[in-house]
Amino acid sequence: MLEPDYPIRTERLLLRPFTPADLDALHAIQARSDVARYLYWEPRDREQTREALETKTTQTALRDEGQALSLAVELAATGELIGDALLFWHSRTHRSGEIGYVFHPDHHGRGYATETGDALLRLGFDDLGLHRVTGRLDARNTASARVLERLGMRREAHLVENEWVKDEWTDEVVYAILRREWHKRQDERESTR
Known part of the structure; x- marks a missing residue:
């Protein structure tokens, strides 16, 4: 079971539960076609983002396998929401999970996804x-592959x-790391250091 002590602090970021107040910032990310390009969903309208946010606000702890922990990623210095992070608990028996992240393109190339991924792996x-x-x-x-490799x-x-x-066959790439390797x-x- 995992119930984080929020916010989770990294060098430059705060990872915290989503709240209804995050709607505008989350919609600014999810409405973009360049964000949705490699995801399962198309760019979302405001109502679709609101529905996604309602789910995210309930995903604040991992109490059993099959659950996801959704975290808003904000810049510690400004409080600006710049991304969305996910830790999914696949199996209690196999002690397996998965990480994921989505960031606003204005914040790409600054190492935020790697910093977030490191925090997710620590969790x-x-x-x-x-x-x-x-x-x-x-x-x-x-x-995104480069982020996983940097991790x-x-x-x-x-x-x-x-x-x-999205009306086409797509290839999927799978990356992994073991606890002892991490x-x-x-x-x-x-x-x-």
């Missing part, structure tokens, strides 16, 4: 006790035309 491995965490993405989303995740699979998404990486990072 999954240290707080939830997961053994293995994956990241799945459309194979064309090379920017130390290895590319384990390239599934060719395995999903029908801890070794953390220890190495600490020793170089």
Whole structure:
């Protein structure tokens, strides 16, 4: 079980539960075609964003497998909501989970997704006790693949035309990291500081 002590602080970010007040900022992200390009959904109108937000506001803890933790990502210095992060608990028995993230394009290229991913892995491995965490993405989303690689995740699979998404067959790439690999990486990072 995981009930984080909010907000979760990183060097530059705060990860916290979504609230109804996040509607405008979340809609500014979800309404964009460049954001939705590699996701399962099309750009969302305000009502669709409101419905998604209603679900996100309830995903504040992981009490059992099959649940997701949805976190608003905001800049600590300004309080601006810049992204959306997800930790999904797949299996209690196999101690497996998955991470995901979506950021406003105005904030791409600054390391925020990597910083967020690192916080999600810490939650999954240290707080939830997961053994293995994956990241799945459309194979064309090379920017997201680079984020997962910077997190130390290895590319384990390239599934060719395995999903029908937005009227086309799409390839999926799967990345993963084990708890011991993540801890070794953390220890190495600490020793170089």
